[in-house]
Amino acid sequence: MKHFLPILPALILAACGAESDQIDPVDPAEQATPREIHERILVIDSHLDTPANLSKADFDIVTDNPTQMGQVQVDLPKMQRGGLDGGFWVIFTPQGPLDEASYAAAKQAALTRSDEIIAMVEAHPDEFELAYTADDAERIVADGKRIVFQSIENSYPLGTDLTVLEDFYERGVRLVGPVHFRDNQFADSATDLSATDLGGLTPLGEELVREANRLGMMVDGSHAADSTVEDIMEISTTPIVLSHSGVKALYDHPRNISDDLLRRVAENGGVIQMNALGSYIENLEPPAERTAALEELAASFEGRSPFDLSDEEREQYMARRGEIDSAYPMPLSSFEVFMEQMLYALEIVGPEHVGMGADWDGGGGVAGMEDVSFLPKVTERLMEEGYTEADLEKIWGGNLLRIMRQVEAAKAQ
Template structure:
């Protein structure tokens, strides 16, 4: 009996067997977070590829840095939910015949975007409002907003702004590489400046405000951006821009202007166009080939040239690139621009517009399939999920919502 009592006492005092350990979920990876986020790019030049022989938006096309970087398989691998698909026409002569040719080409480019969507309704959907993005992404489709880079095709007929708005254009930039009828360009250093917006450019800003379009200050001279801020009833976006503090190029903006845009509620989307990220010098062989190309096509406008001449020029340019590749910037330099902008104005005013298929892309981020690297780096820099969501889409959608709230006409039915 005593031995039984001792055994019972020892059993009562002995340690209990450990309970089965509760399973602890693995921490979410940067790639998993990236896949959950709504990821948009503010400047996709991909529509320029839609009519090219051999390009298929549904296929995994061989990547070409700067010109073939976006298609559905790459978007899926990179977690890119969509963005603003660009209607771009290069600057040509400022006369009625050239305006008409550019207008026809711009409407054709918009038609190509609309056709891409209608041909693949299971994969793409047009977006018109700020609320459309999340709804479309939830269906697994890619989001297709439209934007105009360079309002040159509008000519002097501002009724065309509504024509493009009704098609789905929601971002509009007045100018590109050269001064035009609307505004001064950052990269046109001729003496014929307006000193910012022209009177017609001021009317363009008012019409964009009336319709509920977001104004894009990319490519605009600082004086033009100043005028746009002063006149616009809603903030500006710069859809693809770098910072002068990292590389002092006319196309980039200084910290003072960066703060001014942010103080007005605007957003700056950082690009990945190597020539704006750092000084890149072509090899002597490439420069000689480019000089020869310029001589061969001297005096020929890309707007008024016939299709055969344009195709011949592009084929010659491809030959030059294949024989003498252009110098490349790097992912680290891209992140240097982004990190500086974030340090100056914070994540409420920064996003990404890499200029895909329009010359953008860098070593280490050659196409959109590499986008999770940006999320990974931002996490490593200490930014929160909420910050990163703003950078990827929240800021630009907030701007679109503000433009919608301020517009003076109802959405088309």
């Protein structure tokens, strides 16, 4: 439960007589440590890939699981140590073929992942609660529980039937991203550089944005091509969220956005949630052994993408990929590099348009911020840079809830 420092009542000062007129009362906030401030503000992360772990036999959400960089970084004890009140728990589905059978399989996979999130909450009702509104989030934290919003990363499972989106809305999905690594039926991806340019959103993608507006879902532009982000802002009646993105000025990666686009996102009322996936925030050279092993793996599957494999083949591919990751891990980025990204974004658009979406359990994490228990370091560093408690309230959750309230109001109208 968040604790708030008591404010000295004016009546006490008045009762102290004339001498009290010469005493400047001390603002409790000025005495608070960064950790105390971190504990008493609402702390939300917009992109928790933790649901991918819920079906694993060796993972328990209420146990302090051994941290694995980019894979196991969120559980209840770590959230408690890091002051993380919750966030958006991701329903992720890999991109596959654009045909009816594949759509049906992807939809079932997404529903199963949502079932797992809901089952986690039902199994631990004193620790977690499903959230559906911005007010829910604040109430849940006041009750001493962790917030569980749901989000969709990659709308591929919707197929071409947008009525399915309402089914996910009823389950608690409040943030939806059209696309992931590859172009799909809805939009251009930032990283699918070999495919035909769709020009941003497809006509079906435009309808997806309108349906999200109608239902009361925020729209996520992370993983989307710049043209897609621009189209979303043009069509959506509410501001855009970039749930886990970075700035291109510091590292020119397709997943990152330019200063100009970042300013337009802010002018539109949107927010960029800062990513902590190392290879997106600096140029990290893989070990030669890793490169050779990955080339051998690709050759063994005739150069096909994992997204084009059968379920059985993909399972074999991912098992071997896991072995390679363990034997020849990628070098890590650092906490300082991550903070450079966040501080740069803050300089460009201010604390009203920046937040945290570190891609926990989906590849995120840096040396010095290996899991969510290290989040108070971010607050400490931001305070060292001169950001106030009011700024931190916006950065850590206020901006997201502000947009959510705008979405809720737009739906009501």
